[in-house]
Amino acid sequence: MRRAAALLAAVLLLTVIGGCGGDGAEPGAPQGVALVLDFVPNAAHSGIYAAQHQGYYGDERVDLTIRRPGESTDAPKLLEAGRVEFAVLDIHDLGIAREHGLDVVGAMPIVQRPLASIIARADGPVRSPRELEGRTVGVTGLPSDEAVVDSEVSADGGDPAQVDRVTIGFNAVAALAAGRVDAVTGFWNAEGVTLRSQGTPIRVFKVDHYGAPRYPELVLVASRHTVEDDPQLVDAMVAATARGYELAFEHPARALDDLLAANPGLDRDEQAAQLRALRPDLHPAPFDRAVLEEWAAWDLEHGLLERPVDVERAFLLDR
Numbered sequence: 001m002r003r004a005a006a007l008l009a010a011v012l013l014l015t016v017i018g019g020c021g022g023d024g025a026e027p028g029a030p031q032g033v034a035l036v037l038d039f040v041p042n043a044a045h046s047g048i049y050a051a052q053h054q055g056y057y058g059d060e061r062v063d064l065t066i067r068r069p070g071e072s073t074d075a076p077k078l079l080e081a082g083r084v085e086f087a088v089l090d091i092h093d094l095g096i097a098r099e100h101g102l103d104v105v106g107a108m109p110i111v112q113r114p115l116a117s118i119i120a121r122a123d124g125p126v127r128s129p130r131e132l133e134g135r136t137v138g139v140t141g142l143p144s145d146e147a148v149v150d151s152e153v154s155a156d157g158g159d160p161a162q163v164d165r166v167t168i169g170f171n172a173v174a175a176l177a178a179g180r181v182d183a184v185t186g187f188w189n190a191e192g193v194t195l196r197s198q199g200t201p202i203r204v205f206k207v208d209h210y211g212a213p214r215y216p217e218l219v220l221v222a223s224r225h226t227v228e229d230d231p232q233l234v235d236a237m238v239a240a241t242a243r244g245y246e247l248a249f250e251h252p253a254r255a256l257d258d259l260l261a262a263n264p265g266l267d268r269d270e271q272a273a274q275l276r277a278l279r280p281d282l283h284p285a286p287f288d289r290a291v292l293e294e295w296a297a298w299d300l301e302h303g304l305l306e307r308p309v310d311v312e313r314a315f316l317l318d319r
Helices: 002-018 043-053 075-080 092-101 141-154 170-176 191-197 225-228 231-251 251-264 267-281 289-303
Strands: 032-034 062-067 086-090 104-111 118-119 136-139 163-169 182-188 201-206 216-225
Touching: 032 141, 032 231, 043 062, 043 104, 043 231, 043 251, 043 267, 062 231, 075 086, 075 104, 075 216, 086 092, 086 104, 092 104, 092 170, 092 216, 104 191, 104 225, 104 231, 118 141, 118 191, 118 267, 136 141, 136 289, 141 182, 141 289, 170 182, 170 191, 182 191, 191 201, 191 267, 216 225, 216 231, 225 251, 231 267, 251 267
Parallel strands: 032 062, 032 086, 136 163, 136 182
Antiparallel strands: 086 216, 104 216, 118 182, 118 201
């Protein structure tokens, strides 16, 4: 009898616990969510860290874990497998992932314009992209670099086929500073800022000034499964993240403090310089359908994608 009574009590206890929620969480408790970044933490992510440090995610009942990418990290596959709920992706990677059959969806823009550029020494002979004809440009070897060179040189009236492209990997700063190439492809908010901070005089030719539309470089992304099965969570993430980037735009010093509090190994001066460069393009705004269609056409024209992107399906245009 005593054993039967004990078993009954245990069953009743489990029933009570089970009634508190299928995942063991108390009613109204924050929902555990993981987000994987596109790159090591930097000023472009300042709004995310600000939203976390200021409690904006908590206000939306989201308990966010931010994950750094590893060498083997494939964010679209993590999203599709349900191992993370959100990711930050380069917009070109979003398009490529969809081409590969991964149904990932852009939930909101993070950086509102392209970061790609061609960077030349200001004390050198290249004063515009068309003057790269017959000169050397250091590229990483990624297809996106080829697209940038082709777009900029042709938009400036030059012949991209006449540009000598040298694969230098991710050594743009050292290669240009040492004068081993006449120009490099790189991000104006990263390599461009670093070169200037090191005292290398440079000219920066941003890709959206030469042929490319003003597409959002970085995008907050979720899987179709999350978008359709938990739209309230997507809305909560978008709302909190937008508040974080609003803070980064209006009070960059506070956002920088939040970024460094979570990542104390970052160099303050370097991140402050990057944030100053990025700040005008961190102000949150919704997706622009026309711009996304222009981006999709640009990626297709330059071989980054093999077929057109359905922007209606690939992005949440009503957020």
